Amino acid sequence: MSEIHFKYLDKINYPADLRKFSVKELRAISGEVREFLIDSVSKTGGHFGAGLGAVELAVALHYAFNTPEDKLVWDTGHQAYPHKILTGRKDRMHTMRQLNGLSGFLKRSESEFDAFGAGHASTALSAALGIATARDFAKKSYKVVAIVGDGSLTGGMAYEAMNNAGLLKKNLIVVINDNQMVSLSSLHPTLWSFHNYFSEVLTHPTYNKFKANVWELTGKLDSFGDRLRTIAQKVEKGVKAVITPGMLFEALGFRYFGPFNGHNVVKLVEIFQHVKDMNGPILIHIITEKGKGYLPAEQEATRLHGVTPFDKITGISPKKANELPAYTTIFGKAMVEVCKQNPNVVGITAAMPDGTGLTLLQQELPERFFDVGIAEQHAVTFAAGMATEGYIPVVAIYSTFLQRAYDQLIHDCAIQHLHVVFVLDRGGLVGADGATHHGVLDLAYLRCVQGMVVMAPKDEQELRDMLYTAVEYKQGPIALRYPRANALGVPVREGFKLLEIGKSETVRSGKDVAILAIGNMVPNAVAAAENLAKDGIEAEVVNARFVKPVDEAMIQSIASRFDSVVTVEDGTVQGGFGSAVLETLSKLGITHVSVKAHGIPDQFIEHGTPNELHSMLRLNSVGIGEVVKEFLSSKHGKSALELITT
Numbered sequence: 001m002s003e004i005h006f007k008y009l010d011k012i013n014y015p016a017d018l019r020k021f022s023v024k025e026l027r028a029i030s031g032e033v034r035e036f037l038i039d040s041v042s043k044t045g046g047h048f049g050a051g052l053g054a055v056e057l058a059v060a061l062h063y064a065f066n067t068p069e070d071k072l073v074w075d076t077g078h079q080a081y082p083h084k085i086l087t088g089r090k091d092r093m094h095t096m097r098q099l100n101g102l103s104g105f106l107k108r109s110e111s112e113f114d115a116f117g118a119g120h121a122s123t124a125l126s127a128a129l130g131i132a133t134a135r136d137f138a139k140k141s142y143k144v145v146a147i148v149g150d151g152s153l154t155g156g157m158a159y160e161a162m163n164n165a166g167l168l169k170k171n172l173i174v175v176i177n178d179n180q181m182v183s184l185s186s187l188h189p190t191l192w193s194f195h196n197y198f199s200e201v202l203t204h205p206t207y208n209k210f211k212a213n214v215w216e217l218t219g220k221l222d223s224f225g226d227r228l229r230t231i232a233q234k235v236e237k238g239v240k241a242v243i244t245p246g247m248l249f250e251a252l253g254f255r256y257f258g259p260f261n262g263h264n265v266v267k268l269v270e271i272f273q274h275v276k277d278m279n280g281p282i283l284i285h286i287i288t289e290k291g292k293g294y295l296p297a298e299q300e301a302t303r304l305h306g307v308t309p310f311d312k313i314t315g316i317s318p319k320k321a322n323e324l325p326a327y328t329t330i331f332g333k334a335m336v337e338v339c340k341q342n343p344n345v346v347g348i349t350a351a352m353p354d355g356t357g358l359t360l361l362q363q364e365l366p367e368r369f370f371d372v373g374i375a376e377q378h379a380v381t382f383a384a385g386m387a388t389e390g391y392i393p394v395v396a397i398y399s400t401f402l403q404r405a406y407d408q409l410i411h412d413c414a415i416q417h418l419h420v421v422f423v424l425d426r427g428g429l430v431g432a433d434g435a436t437h438h439g440v441l442d443l444a445y446l447r448c449v450q451g452m453v454v455m456a457p458k459d460e461q462e463l464r465d466m467l468y469t470a471v472e473y474k475q476g477p478i479a480l481r482y483p484r485a486n487a488l489g490v491p492v493r494e495g496f497k498l499l500e501i502g503k504s505e506t507v508r509s510g511k512d513v514a515i516l517a518i519g520n521m522v523p524n525a526v527a528a529a530e531n532l533a534k535d536g537i538e539a540e541v542v543n544a545r546f547v548k549p550v551d552e553a554m555i556q557s558i559a560s561r562f563d564s565v566v567t568v569e570d571g572t573v574q575g576g577f578g579s580a581v582l583e584t585l586s587k588l589g590i591t592h593v594s595v596k597a598h599g600i601p602d603q604f605i606e607h608g609t610p611n612e613l614h615s616m617l618r619l620n621s622v623g624i625g626e627v628v629k630e631f632l633s634s635k636h637g638k639s640a641l642e643l644i645t646t
């Protein structure tokens with residue numbers, strides 16, 4: 001909990017407390033919220049820059065609107081920490097993203113002030129329009145406000161929603177929080193394409209005159225309401241000949257206001273109070289600065305987008321001693337090597353160059369690197385288009401975000417047998433980002449797509465070889481997935497080795513039970529087998545490598561030597577690797593083998609450290625060992641030890 005005493009914030013737990021203060025006091029209150037935020041995130045880590053940029057916005061929204069009756073729908077949710085501080089969660093901010101603590105995103109189950117859950121980008125407008133439509137059905141009159149960043153506005157769904165909102169003409173307010181930063185790249189963040197459009201418009205002399213008029217008018221008006229509409233329309237008519245920044249949104253049926261300074265809290269309140277009773281879809285465009293009010297975050301917006309605990313004075317997080325490189329970096333480097341060898345290979349990311357490791361390609365071969373914005377669907381079909389012309393696109397997307405582009409993967413890649421390589425970072429349990437970000441569905445959702453090849457490496461050497469194998473494969477879409485983790489530190493040889501598609505490897509021999517594991521579960525299974533050996537149970541461990549095509553010859557061989565098989569994956573048991581093994585046994589008509597499919601159960605897993613979650617779900621070596629023993633004893637009605645010794 002914060003040890004700092006705040007003149008105002010100590011008296012504010014809920015928006016109702018905030019509304020007791022005068023508008024003039026909101027500047028000081030915003031300052032305190034920012035200080036509280038810096039203090040708490042410096043201790044817990046978490047998303048940072050976006051929240052700093054949204055302090056005045058959160059204060060003004062909760063002041064001007066009657067939350068929670070009025071609904072605020074924040075897009076993505078990573079910027080909502082100030083909203084959390086103001087909505088009854090201030091005293092739990094120190095538990096942020098920890099096991100059983102506050103979520104780093106929005107959750108309906110966490111607070112009645114979180115009108116809609118989030119974590120993935122570009123959903124707020126659709127959700128808000130749905131809420132507004134339901135409100136009208138129920139003949140209620142509360143306000144609905146969607147808050148969306150310019151980055152999240154690069155996702156197509158936002159435009160689908162705007163188009164629909166223009167047709168439905170619901171009373172809905174959309175706030176665009178524009179900090180001119182779309183992608184999370186430490187090199188050259190992709191800009192919102194409309195950024196250029198706006199800057200051109202904003203420097204146009206006629207527009208400036210128009211803007212000055214509107215500012216003057218809006219500044220004078222207290223009882224804004226209908227008068228503003230009339231006056232603004234008059235002014236607008238006068239400049240109809242030139243483009244205005246809102247033209248695009250107006251074409252979609254929105255009434256546009258802005259751009260406004262998003263750090264002027266008093267002005268924001270005034271604007272919100274004035275527009276909130278207007279009819280139809282309203283769009284308010286505010287300009288903010290990511291990291292506002294904390295110099296290191298202002299200067300390095302990407303590095304401080306999300307942080308581990310840091311020193312408040314310097315903004316620097318303590319370095320972890322001798323850390324092995326992350327799988328992300330292993331991939332990024334291998335990708336540069338592959339691209340240098342093969343001029344047809346290109347890398348594509350959806351706004352995550354740093355997160356996927358493609359920054360390295362961006363640095364070395366910028367012309368072979370594409371950052372398409374937060375637009376996973378477009379990324380995949382864009383890749384498919386390139387593949388038709390003989391290029392080999394490597395689409396690097398987090399496992400959880402590829403869910404967005406499922407039909408594109410099927411309809412645009414798989415059906416046309418196009419050679420697109422999918423590299424899924426953050427496969428498995430990601431840790432602190434929690435339920436919206438775990439990559440536990442990928443093995444299941446990929447392997448049911450006809451013709452797809454699905455791989456998961458056990459270590460960094462295999463990751464490199466799988467990337468190479470995928471690029472050389474040529475016959476259709478092929479995917480590899482690996483976790484958010486540091487590599488194991490195994491020796492990595494120069495160059496690459498082509499892997500045989502669908503071929504597993506036996507990494508440990510045994511006679512009592514077979515453990516078939518995939519990806520990063522292989523080392524855990526090997527460690528479990530070593531522990532089991534101490535209890536006299538000799539487990540064979542197979543590194544499956546491929547979830548699809550699964551190694552049928554291996555399964556046949558295992559079935560000829562074992563009657564107990566445990567499959568281990570950090571993906572959902574439903575439809576995953578274990579299912580692939582069971583289906584193969586069924587296909588081969590093998591009935592004498594009992595299988596325990598061990599993986600993620602049929603429930604959403606919340607946030608915690610990967611170690612905590614692996615331990616909770618028994619996916620670490622100890623847990624896997626326990627599962628094997630329990631399986632053997634339940635199967636035979638004896639303890640595992642009795643079984644081996646009898």
Ligand SMILES: Cc1ncc(C[n+]2csc(CCOP(=O)(O)OP(=O)(O)O)c2C)c(N)n1
Binds near residue numbers: 076078149179404
């Ligand atoms: C579908 C999806 N893709 C990628 C991300 C990762 N991501 C989280 S925040 C962010 C940038 C969002 O930009 P913006 O909405 O402008 O917010 P800002 O952080 O700039 O305030 C990205 C790419 C995501 N959350 N969801």
